[in-house]
Amino acid sequence: MKNFLTLALALGLSALLSAKDNNKVALSTNLVEIGSTQTLNIDASLSLSRHFSLAMDARYNPYSEKSRQRSVAVGARYWPWYVYSGLWMGGKARYQEFSFRDSLLREGDRVGLSLSGGYSYMIGEHFNIDVGLGLWTGYEMFKVYGCETCSRIREKGNNYFLLPDEFLIAITYIF
Numbered sequence: 001m002k003n004f005l006t007l008a009l010a011l012g013l014s015a016l017l018s019a020k021d022n023n024k025v026a027l028s029t030n031l032v033e034i035g036s037t038q039t040l041n042i043d044a045s046l047s048l049s050r051h052f053s054l055a056m057d058a059r060y061n062p063y064s065e066k067s068r069q070r071s072v073a074v075g076a077r078y079w080p081w082y083v084y085s086g087l088w089m090g091g092k093a094r095y096q097e098f099s100f101r102d103s104l105l106r107e108g109d110r111v112g113l114s115l116s117g118g119y120s121y122m123i124g125e126h127f128n129i130d131v132g133l134g135l136w137t138g139y140e141m142f143k144v145y146g147c148e149t150c151s152r153i154r155e156k157g158n159n160y161f162l163l164p165d166e167f168l169i170a171i172t173y174i175f
Helices: 002-017 031-037
Strands: 025-030 040-047 052-061 067-078 086-101 105-122 127-145 153-174
Touching: 025 031, 025 127, 031 040, 031 153, 052 086, 086 127, 105 153
Parallel strands: none
Antiparallel strands: 025 040, 025 153, 040 052, 052 067, 067 086, 086 105, 105 127, 127 153
């Protein structure tokens, strides 16, 4: 899983660094995730043509007592009208390390694919407000512990999942 994370970051950064003059680069952050779950997040994207953009995002939440995560995703968006404006549809490959605590502690890794869609409102030459929804599905490997401090494993396993990927209200800066 660590190799997937390294590969995703390398591919995303190389695409952003090789941007040509006519390619636009955008950075955004999802305000809903920051406000509701204190999850730090950033999404970097690069326009490839009038209708397509590559995207890479990272999420990190070390603060929550109940739910912590580290996540990275690489994907693409299709813009029917023009890149960074109007409707969009996208897909991503995502890797996530998670830790969830209620009465027991559940930790593990997830890997999967997500589909999302939304709308980008242009509010200035360089600023957009994006709204959207997404779902992701994939495979998870997990362990359930009796408590947060003990190392006794109560359960471990693998299964498939279907979860919301994002509820998006984001502010975007376009370079």
